[in-house]
Amino acid sequence: GIDQASGAHPASQYSGPVTDEKVNFWLDAVHDAGFNLLQTYTMQFYGTGLKPGVTAPWRAEDVADPTTPAKLREGTLRLLDLCQRHGLKFMAGSSPPYCAAALPTDPDVRAEALAAWRDRVRPNVLAWQAHPALLAWYLIDEPSSVNMPVHDLVEQYRYMKTLDADHPLVIASCAASDLQYAHGVDIFAPDPYPIGTDVPLRELPARIRPLREFATGAPPMPQTWAVIQICQWVEGRVLPTEAEMRFLALTALAQNVTGLLFYEFRNYPDSQPEHWQRIGRVVRSLQAVIPALLAPGPTVLQVTASDRRVYTLAKQVGTGSVAVGWLIAVNPSQNLAGEPIGLGQVTFALDCLELPPGSVAMALDEDATEQFRPGGRRSVALRTSETGLSLTDSVGPLAAHIYRIGLPATHQEN
Secondary structure, three states: OOOOOOOOOOOOOOOOOOOHHHHHHHHHHHHHOOOOEEOOOOHHHOOOOEOOOOOOOOOHHHEOOOOOHHHHHHHHHHHHHHHHHOOOEEEEOOOOOOOOOOOOOOHHHHHHHHHHHHHHHHHHHHHHOOOOOEEEEEEEEOHHHHOOOHHHHHHHHHHHHHHOOOOOEEEEEOOHHHHHHHHHOOEEEEOOOOOOOOOOOOHHHHHHHHHHHHOEOOOOEOEEEEEEEOOOOOOOOOOOOHHHHHHHHHHHHHOOOOEEEEEOOOOHHHHOHHHHHHHHHHHHHHOOOHHHHHOOOOEEEOEEEOOOOOEEEEEEEOOHHHOEEEEEEEOOOEOOOOOEOOOEEEEEEEEOOOOOOOOEEEEEEEOOOOOEEEEEEEEEOEEEEOOEEEEEEEEOOOOEEEEEEEOOOOOOOO
C-alpha cells in the first residue's frame, strides 16, 4: 500500500508513528486472512524515524534519511525477520521498491550508470538472499508503462541471476506488449483492474493466455501469476464485493496460473475492517481448491461447455477410490454497456475422468441460490455415459463455480 510504514507519503492512508505493536498487528492480519506472501514498497523504511520536531501530517522530506544504503538493508532484514516470525514469505526489490531501471543510451554514460546500479544492488542481494523468508525478487513494476527498453531489463535480469540463481524474478505486467520482456523474467504477474473501471472483465484471461502459451519447458517458464483487485484507489468508487474478488481469482485459476497476488493492503484492517474480513473470507475459500490444482501430478482434463463464453479448467487428483475431479467455471460475459450478464443453464462434459462408484458433484462455498457462502455446499446433478460424465448448472452474471466431483467428503479427505 501507500507507505503504511512511515506515513511519509503525501497520500498516506495511515498517520503514524508506526510502532512494533502496529506492525505485528498488520502482519498477523495478513497471515490470518490466508495470505502467505508479502510485497511492499515502503515497509522496509519502518523504524527510520522522523526528523526532530516534525509532527503529523508530514512530508517525505521529513523522514530521517530513509534511503541510505545501510538503513535500507537493515530495514529489509528487519522486515524479513518479521515475515519469518509471522509465517509469511517476502518478495523483495534488490533496490527497493524494485531494482530494474532504464539506463542512458549514450554508451559511455550507460556503462557508468550500469556500474553504479550494480554497486547499489550487489550488497543488498548478498545481504538478503540467504534469508529463509525470501521467496522472490520484484524486478520491476509494469515496464511497458515506463517504456522500459527490453535490453536494459534483460541485462539487469541476467546480472541478478549471477548473484542469486535460486530465487525467481517477478515483473508486474500492465500490457500485452510485456511479452517482449519474456527473456528477462521468471514470473509474469498481469494486473488489469476491471472492478469499477472501464477495463472489461475478459481482460484478465486475455492477458494471461498469451503469457501461458509462450511458456515452455518443465515446469513452464516464465510462469504466470495473476494480480487480483481487492481495493479501490479513486475516491468515490465502490470497493470490490466478495463475489467480484472471488470471480477474479477463479478466472485466473481457470487459466491455469500458478500463483495469485492481491492488490492492495491499504491498511484495511485499520481503516475498513469489514472489507478486510470480506477479503479474508474469499482468500480462505480458495484454499479448498488451490492445493488440489497445484498438487504434483494432477491430470488436466478436457472440458467441453455448451456455451463457449464460459471459461473452465478441470483436473483429476488421485486415482481409484480416492480420485477427485475439480472443475472451475467462470462467466466474464458483459453486454454492450459493460454490465455482467447471465448465460442460463450450461452443460459441462468432462472426458476421461475416472471416479469411484457413488461419486457426487458439489458446488463449494455456495448457498442454494448460488451466492457465495463460505462453507456452503450445493448439490449438482451428475450424469455418466460411455464417453465420460457431465453436469448441468446455472451460470449467472459473474458466476464463479468450484465443483468437487468424487465420493462425499465424509468418505474421504479433500
